[in-house]
Amino acid sequence: MFKEVNKSIIPGCFEFIPDIKEDQRGMFVKIYNTDFYSSILLNTSIKESYFTISHKNVIRGLHFQLPPYEVAKIVCCVEGEIMDVVVDLREGSPTYGKYDIFYLSAEKSNILYIPEGLAHGYCVLSEKAIVIYNVTNVYSKEHDTGIRWDSVGIPWPVDNPILSEKDKNLPEFKYFHTPFKYKGYVNINVENLMDKIIGNKI
Numbered sequence: 001m002f003k004e005v006n007k008s009i010i011p012g013c014f015e016f017i018p019d020i021k022e023d024q025r026g027m028f029v030k031i032y033n034t035d036f037y038s039s040i041l042l043n044t045s046i047k048e049s050y051f052t053i054s055h056k057n058v059i060r061g062l063h064f065q066l067p068p069y070e071v072a073k074i075v076c077c078v079e080g081e082i083m084d085v086v087v088d089l090r091e092g093s094p095t096y097g098k099y100d101i102f103y104l105s106a107e108k109s110n111i112l113y114i115p116e117g118l119a120h121g122y123c124v125l126s127e128k129a130i131v132i133y134n135v136t137n138v139y140s141k142e143h144d145t146g147i148r149w150d151s152v153g154i155p156w157p158v159d160n161p162i163l164s165e166k167d168k169n170l171p172e173f174k175y176f177h178t179p180f181k182y183k184g185y186v187n188i189n190v191e192n193l194m195d196k197i198i199g200n201k202i
């Protein structure tokens with residue numbers, strides 16, 4: 001289902017490049033398969049799915065849910081292009097406070113797996129973007145929060161983005177006391193993983 005797996009600099013976060021099936025009708029892309037995700041020890045208890053439609057220069061984020069409603073997310077852009085950003089909030093992580101950037105697009109159909117304990121957000125680069133999420137916990141309004149988009153040093157491509165009122169009022173990263181703890185991560189050997197995929201074992 002995937003032809004390439006790229007590790008983020010942030011442990012536990014992966015970009016998957018799908019094996020797109022194209023024919024005269026268009027294309028077919030698989031986002032999720034339980035056996036594959038569990039084979040590399042990712043969280044497979046998908047509890048909710050949703051999508052958002054946004055205009056150019058919208059920034060959504062940087063969001064996460066607090067324990068015990070922490071969420072891992074599988075994110076994919078199915079129309080347009082976004083600059084997608086994750087920030088490591090796990091105390092004790094080698095990349096605590098650092099961000100990583102992925103360009104997700106309908107054309108590439110690349111998929112991002114974001115583990116629990118990371119903040120997530122994106123900026124819309126195209127006229128319109130549709131982003132789909134599969135998430136491993138239910139929504140909890142009381143636990144749904146974030147940090148301010150411009151408080152981590154991310155080189156966003158816009159100075160005056162379109163933001164929600166909620167996102168304008170999120171706390172800055174430096175004032176956020178993280179409840180997330182880094183629990184270590186099994187170092188996935190990407191070459192072995194690709195052998196499995198190419199050998200059609202997944």
Ligand SMILES: Cc1cn([C@H]2C[C@H](O)[C@@H](COP(=O)(O)OP(=O)(O)O[C@H]3O[C@@H](C)C(=O)[C@@H](O)[C@H]3O)O2)c(=O)[nH]c1=O
Nearest residue numbers: 050052060061062063064073120121122133139164166
């Ligand atoms: C996330 C969410 C929101 N809502 C409601 C709350 C509000 O009335 C409306 C819009 O919510 P928000 O403004 O939080 O939507 P949005 O800013 O698009 O939130 C999303 O941002 C990106 C970056 C993510 O990573 C997502 O997980 C999610 O947090 O939808 C739900 O009912 N269920 C949900 O799971």
